[in-house]
Amino acid sequence: MTRYLVFxxxxxxxxxxxxxxxEESSNSEDHxxxxxxxxxxxxxxxxxxxxxxxxxxxxxxxxGFEELNTELEVASEEIAEQALQHIHANEVILTLGKSxxxxxxxxxxxxxxxxxxVIVAESAPNYQGQMLATRLAAAKIQxxxxxxxxxxxxxxxxxxxxxxxHRVLANGGLKAITGTNIVALxxxxxSVPIIVCASMHKLTPKHCSSADNEAFSQFASPQDSLRGxxxxxxxxxxxxxxxxxxVPPELVTLxxxxxxxxxxxxxxxxxSELYHPDDYEL
Numbered sequence: 001m002t003r004y005l006v007f008x009x010x011x012x013x014x015x016x017x018x019x020x021x022x023e024e025s026s027n028s029e030d031h032x033x034x035x036x037x038x039x040x041x042x043x044x045x046x047x048x049x050x051x052x053x054x055x056x057x058x059x060x061x062x063x064g065f066e067e068l069n070t071e072l073e074v075a076s077e078e079i080a081e082q083a084l085q086h087i088h089a090n091e092v093i094l095t096l097g098k099s100x101x102x103x104x105x106x107x108x109x110x111x112x113x114x115x116x117x118v119i120v121a122e123s124a125p126n127y128q129g130q131m132l133a134t135r136l137a138a139a140k141i142q143x144x145x146x147x148x149x150x151x152x153x154x155x156x157x158x159x160x161x162x163x164x165x166h167r168v169l170a171n172g173g174l175k176a177i178t179g180t181n182i183v184a185l186x187x188x189x190x191s192v193p194i195i196v197c198a199s200m201h202k203l204t205p206k207h208c209s210s211a212d213n214e215a216f217s218q219f220a221s222p223q224d225s226l227r228g229x230x231x232x233x234x235x236x237x238x239x240x241x242x243x244x245x246x247v248p249p250e251l252v253t254l255x256x257x258x259x260x261x262x263x264x265x266x267x268x269x270x271x272s273e274l275y276h277p278d279d280y281e282l
Contacts, residue, residue: 012201013068015275020064022276024057071258075199076101078258080108086195086256087114091159094151094187096121097177098128099164101197105256106162107139117142119158121151123179125241126220148179155186161194165247168196168203170271172249172264175208178242184251193253200257205271205280208246218243 079101087093087109093116095102106118118136122129122145133145146154161183167175174180174196187194220241249264262270 012204013072015205015279016068016201017065018279019274019276020068021061024060024064072199072201075201075258076104079197079199079256080104082256082261083109084112084114086160086162086254086261087116088159089115091116092119092157093117094119094121094155094158094161094183094192095132095163096129096148096151096179096183097123097164098132099197101199102162102164103132103135105197106136106141110139110141117144119144119146119154121146121148121179121183123177124148128177148182151183152186152189155190155192158187158190158192161187161192163194163196165196165198165202166244167206168198168255168267170205170207170267172252172255172267173208174247174252175244176247178245181245181247181251184247188251194251195254195256196252197256200259200270200274203257203267203270203274205275 083105087106093106095106095118109116118133118141120129120133120136120143122133124147130145133143136143163176163180163183165174165176165180169175184194186192220243249267252264255262255264255267259270
């Protein structure tokens with residue numbers, strides 16, 4: 001699973017690099033001789049011209065790569081800096097699972113003197129929510145750990161939901177850990193806003209048309225979920241433990257990234273700014 005997460009991020013950064021190369025190459029060609037532009041009309045010379053060495057392109061690309069690297073390193077910090085704009089005094093915030101970006105976001109608000117309460121759904125069967133609850137409690141944040149089955153019961157007390165995500169899809173939907181969609185539906189029922197903290201390298205031009213899409217077909221062992229059951233019962237049960245699920249964009253209120261806050265409907269604009277359409281499929 002960890003390798004898969006890294007692969008997705010690498011793919012998105014490759015798209016960013018390709019967009020940078022296209023832009024720098026285009027800028028260099030704009031300053032070339034008019035003779036070169038005329039040659040582009042001749043099909044036989046197009047390939048030859050595209051392979052023409054471009055002076056100073058390497059240096060400009062290296063500068064661009066350095067900016068991308070810096071963006072990756074400070075993305076979580078830039079998201080956390082926006083915490084006070086979205087977390088207000090005495091609010092009750094619900095989250096689930098374990099997201100380092102969300103953890104840093106919440107701790108940043110607490111470090112700046114904001115007093116609030118966090119309810120963490122444990123996210124069985126991996127129980128990553130227990131790890132997040134422990135870290136938040138250590139940061140002197142009032143934290144309550146609840147089972148996933150209690151999410152709907154406590155949602156009426158919640159002021160906002162703040163979650164992380166594995167991927168932000170092209171339509172503004174999410175590919176998030178299993179259980180997120182249930183939380184989002186409960187939040188919608190009580191008109192509780194959902195804020196998603198995710199850096200821009202998680203934005204992908206991919207779409208999802210159905211829950212059984214290939215992009216959502218990672219499964220973990222159901223052993224932990226079946227622990228304690230009688231052997232005869234287990235032999236008659238087909239158990240599935242999906243790692244991720246789809247959350248539609250209409251359930252998301254706001255994305256907070258290192259580029260600021262945006263509504264799900266604005267994701268298409270971010271895609272055009274970050275990636276070239278020819279690089280959507282690598």
